[in-house]
Structures are given as C-alpha cells and as structure tokens.
Amino acid sequence: MDELLQAARDAMDDAYVPYSEYRVGAAIETADGTVYTGCNIENANYSNSLHAEEVAIADAVKRGHRSFERLAVSSSERDGVTPCGMCRQTLAEFCDESFPIVCDDADEPVEYTLGELLPNTITKEMLGQ
Template identity: 45%
Template sequence: MSLLDAARDVRENAYAPYSKFKVGAAVRGASGTIYRGVNVENVAYPEGTCAEAGAIAAMVAAGETELVEVAVIADSPAPVPPCGGCRQKLAEFGRADVPVTLATTAGARLDTTIGDLLPGRFDASHMDNV
C-alpha cells in the first residue's frame, strides 16, 4: 500500500463533527512501517488534534523517532498543507529533504519537502548552548 493510500483510507475515521473537514495523514518511519493519523475535533475548538500530529504520535508510541516520508489528504479544492505547528512537529522527526505529498480526494497532488514547508526551521542545533 502506498503512503497516500494509507492516508486516504484512514481519513474516513477522522472525528470532524463540527467542521466536517476530515483529514488523513500517514508517515513512514525509518523502519518502513506506516503510521496513520486523523484529525480529532473537540467542541472546545483549540483542543482538537491534527492528523499529522496523530500519525507522529503513533510512530513515537511504536518506538520510532525518525520519519522518512509524509502524506496528507483532505477533501479540499487544493492540496492542504500542514498547519504551522504540524510543520514544526514534522521537522522534529524528519530531515529537511523528507518528501511530503499533499493531496485532495479528487486527485490533485503537490509534492514538496519538510524543508520547503518550513524554511529556517527551529531545530536541536539551536539548543546547543543550553
């Protein structure tokens, strides 16, 4: 199964009763294992969780801390990019050259990288004097 197929399949499990905007994400860990996540809304809107964060959490819960590929899909007019917080989360676990596929359920696709999504990223090297 492709990473985009994994994101497409899991998207149906998203919990989005308020916005009706379901998002599916999948990351491939360095081991090759695919981890999936969906957005999970909450009536107290700021308390929701993004699909990318869910996929990363599943990867970390399984004992992996490096991702090598990302896919995100939503039913939107154009491929939807990760929010700023998720861009930073992706950068925490993936190198700048990690491929990211953004897609729509209608088939539009944008291929990019973590580095292109988050130029000038804050990373562990900024903490070297701490």
C-alpha cells in the same frame, strides 16, 4: 496510486469532525517501512483539536520510531492540504529539510520538502541540544 497516499485517504474515515466537517487523514512511513496513520479529531474547544499528522507521528513515536521516510496528507476536499505550522514543527523535530511531504490535490498529488514548507525552522541545535 501511491500506497502511502491511499493510507492517508483511508485514515480519513475515522476522522471526528462534527464542527468543520473537514476530514483529514495522514500517513507517515518510518525508516523501516512501517506506516502509521492518523485522522483529525475535533473538540468543541478548537485549540484542543488534534491534527491528523500529529496523531500519526505520535503513534509512531510512542512505538519507538524516531526516523521517518515521508508523509502523505489528504483531505475530504482533495484541495492540496498541507500540514499546518504546528505539525511542520513537530516533523522538524524528527526529520530534516529534505523530508518529502505528499499532499493530495484534485488533479495530481503535489510533493514538497519540509524545508520548502518550513524554512528557517527552530531546531534542537538552536537550543544547544
């Protein structure tokens, strides 16, 4: 099995999901090969919940990383979960449309590119940056 996907699966163990009981783990690999993981953390005010992907990205960014190679996402259901729109937009801040995203499915992992999951994204260039 792919080590990045296994890291995402392992990250699920730390999930705090008292409301949905739907564990999600994510692992992101930086350009230098370092792997950061995250899990979902729910809150009674659902809009304040944190997604596994954003936790992993935030950990990497706070440690100075800005360039990423790929992301793996898994859920307790192994249902092919993909990053939500908010997480996709966060990825687009640091990654181009060819960025690979591996999603854990019951049969076999499925790989997408960020561009497939988020076409016509809002970019820094659109803001004149």
